Amino acid sequence: MKMNILPVRPLLLSLALALAGCSDTPLREWRTTEKGGVFSLSISQDAEHVLVGAVQHGGSLWRTTDGARLYDWNHKPDQVSALVATAFSAEGRFAATAERHQLALWDVASGRAIATWAMEAPVLSIAVSGNGQRLLVGLQDNSALLIDTARDEPLARIRHGNGVQAVAITADGRIGITGADDGMLRAWDLDTGSTLLAHKFASGISTLALSADGSLLFVGRHHGKGMVWNLQRNQAVSAIGHDRTSIVSARFAPDGLTLLAGLPAGRIQEWNVSAGTLVRHWQADAPSAVRSSGLTTTAVAHDLRSRSIIAGFSDGSVRVWSR
DSSP states (O other): OOEEEOOOOOOOEEOOOOGGGOOSSOSEEEESOSSSOEEEEEEOTTSSEEEEEETTTEEEEEETTTTEEEEEEOSSTTOOOOOOEEEEOTTSSEEEEEETTEEEEEETTTOOEEEEEEOSSOEEEEEEOGGGOEEEEEETTTEEEEEETTTTEEEEEEEOSSOEEEEEEOTTSOEEEEEETTSEEEEEETTTOOEEEEEEOSSOEEEEEEOTTSOEEEEEESSSOEEEEETTTTEEEEEESOTTOOOOEEEEOTTSSEEEEEOSTTEEEEEETTTTEEEEEEEOOOOTTSOGGGOOEEEEEEETTTTEEEEEETTSEEEEEEO
């Protein structure tokens, strides 16, 4: 597979019962939607904001300290957008939202829409580099698109053999990770187009996470253990999870020593990265209208301000636990 460098061409621009004594009872929780659940939910790296793509209510940005709804983010005035993917930039100043055929970049502080782009193929996943300079977009047409947001240019198209379900990009925008439904993982030098890592897993890739310094990569699978890779040494570090489970969301601790993993059935686990051992876990109770097996942990994060963890779920709830 090749990463094809594209000629400069403007895009269409439109506008717990847990280990170590953790409790399953959250410190606090709130709902971001009253019914219908969410298509997507993301938490900023600093755990200050939550970005939600609700089924019934469209896009919205929330503050985690008090559960306040700050902005409604939809791609067209007076219309609810079905946001299939959402993401924050590494420093949290920018956020991206995706409908199936349209992307938008937002300023988090002001709530202002910076730009939108039309996509030829349905969007599956999205990642944002530091300061919102680059977007890496996973598409259903077996490719990923790299976009320079300042110049409004597509820089490269990355080819895969199947839909690109998960993407990640380093804070400096130089390394991109793409993971496909057929289990193919690739790491790319986005400036030169060269492949840094290629590995085929036995099942499709569900989620990707990079450590703060970009040296560690976590690869989650739809079925089976995930893997932590050292990108600088190009070698596997440890296996995370269990053979008969899926990890659907993940986030490294700021120091890279532990990893939070979000699983189906409202489960959250914290793993020691180097040893691949389970440190502690939490269990979210499902609402009465939702079977426990149907409550997916859509996003997880560490909140260093309060020494807690925060998680968002497929029913639109956000919950905070002490560590």
